[in-house]
Amino acid sequence: MTSQPPGEPGTQAIPTCYRHPDREAHVRCQRCERPICPDCMRDASVGFQCPDCVAEGNRTVRQAQAVFGGRAVTTPRVTWALLAVNILAYFVQSVSDQVLRDFAMYPAAVAYGGEWWRLITGAFLHSPLGSGGFALTHILFNMWALYAIGPELERRLGSTRFLALYLLSALGGSVAVYLLSAGFVVGASGAIYGLFGALFVVGRRLGYDVRGVIWLVGINVVITFAVPGISWQGHLGGLVTGAVISAVLVHAPARSRSAVQWAGCAAALLVLVAAVLLLPPFAFNDAAQIPDVFGYRG
CATH class of the missing domain: 1.20.1540.10 (Rhomboid-like)
Known part of the structure; x- marks a missing residue:
């Protein structure tokens, strides 16, 4: 029996999305490095992030406020x-x-x-x-x-x-x-x-x-x-x-x-x-x- 040299097709499993295991994922989240499919890709400043990392980041971002409190108002x-x-x-x-x-x-x-x-x-x-x-x-x-x-x-x-x-x-x-x-x-x-x-x-x-x-x-x-x-x-x-x-x-x-x-x-x-x-x-x-x-x- 002969084994295939590393790097040849078929030697490595194709990664799947951590949220959709039945879908191929060729991109990894820039923050947690988990594989994500196109439906789970969220634009980031560099590359893409997964929905969970985006939600966690939003929780840590301080919301803009009006001068005397409350959320900033763009449309009255x-x-x-x-x-x-x-x-x-x-x-x-x-x-x-x-x-x-x-x-x-x-x-x-x-x-x-x-x-x-x-x-x-x-x-x-x-x-x-x-x-x-x-x-x-x-x-x-x-x-x-x-x-x-x-x-x-x-x-x-x-x-x-x-x-x-x-x-x-x-x-x-x-x-x-x-x-x-x-x-x-x-x-x-x-x-x-x-x-x-x-x-x-x-x-x-x-x-x-x-x-x-x-x-x-x-x-x-x-x-x-x-x-x-x-x-x-x-x-x-x-x-x-x-x-x-x-x-x-x-x-x-x-x-x-x-x-x-x-x-x-x-x-x-x-x-x-x-x-x-x-x-x-x-x-x-x-x-x-x-x-x-x-x-x-x-």
Whole structure:
């Protein structure tokens, strides 16, 4: 019997993929040197790596972060989503008046009907067409403001923190309406004014010239009190809430940033909820004083 010299065909077994034993593998992972088939090959800086090594490497790579925490934002998806929800809600309410009846912010319905959802849903509705005054301008201005300043704030704060800022500002505006107003109110203005306050706080924290923001807020405050039919309560509540929340987000210490930020947001939420549960609406003392809006009297 004669043996074949080393190196001749048939003297060595063809390696197979460690993940697919039935497939030939003529390439080895540059990191662990296990054989991999074409389906398991992942491009690396040099050669290819196997899926397991790629996953392990991703776990050790530090994710890019926004300036004040959270993942870095390249596309402001939360801003676009909020724009879409507001616009969609406007089309829905234009088709059915019942949407306003059931979801507008109406202090009496919250105080005497337990309809707590109105504190948030009212912030996604706007003055309906045909209601006179600045009906169409209402949603156009709010959506323009969200489009103009939302992406910048989302990139600075991170998407999740930006969403928390928006929703808490909207809630802060509604709580102020609940405590200080008797009529029904709709609009994202409380949230938008919260973004105005945040833009000022973030700008100061980063050392920017914020005089333009001061002028922007000042002009809108004048409009709020000069034009009849605008809820100054919602604007004021949103502005104060947005400024407070953003101050917590941007001044949280780096070492325990996330914990402090979310604890601050949770504390603000508890304060707003407690204000509704414990404080009476100051605009009326009992159901008999409630304006007859949509035929609702508690």
